[in-house]
Amino acid sequence: MDLPLRKDRRIIKTHLPFTLLPQNLFKSGCKIIYVVRNPKDVIISFYYLNKLFRTQGYDGDLSKYWNYFKQNLQPWTPYWEHVKEGWDRRFEKNFLFLFYEDMNKDSKAAIKKISSFLDKTLTDQQVFQIFRIRKLR
Structure with a gap:
């Protein structure tokens, strides 16, 4: 039985080097x-x-x-x-x-940089909420 292809976005977190990930x-x-x-x-x-x-x-x-x-x-x-x-x-x-160190030094800037990279626009309030959640961990 084939699994259905997913068309929605997903996140894959890995420590693997690129040589062990799909070639394409x-x-x-x-x-x-x-x-x-x-x-x-x-x-x-x-x-x-x-x-x-x-x-x-x-x-x-x-x-x-x-x-x-x-x-x-x-x-x-x-x-x-x-x-x-x-x-x-x-x-x-x-x-x-x-x-990693730059992300910790200026978390808000890192959040903005990542959201921009992902073509997402965040309000200052949303950035603050993400920053606050990150600080609670």
Whole structure:
């Protein structure tokens, strides 16, 4: 039995690199928002995540973990190639490249930038509501 095709908009959130997504992704007309985070923050986050999950089996210190990370020897890598794929596409049509830190520094500007990218017009009140909801989390 075939599933019916959906014609409405949908959101797909992933940590996968573009090489593992459909090859026609950039030709399909969909809009892609790529958010990259400071590598230092990513490393610290991954380090504690790997220590937290016993299934990861990591029991070393941060210095040792850094060596694994920079050599792409831990889960969710290759990080560097992943970011480079996004950076190299940052000027393509229907592609928005954002830095996580910039989004946190000026959330209202980020909300406006994303809504404009998605061809949506938001009132100042709507921006404020989104900003307020984001602050409550």
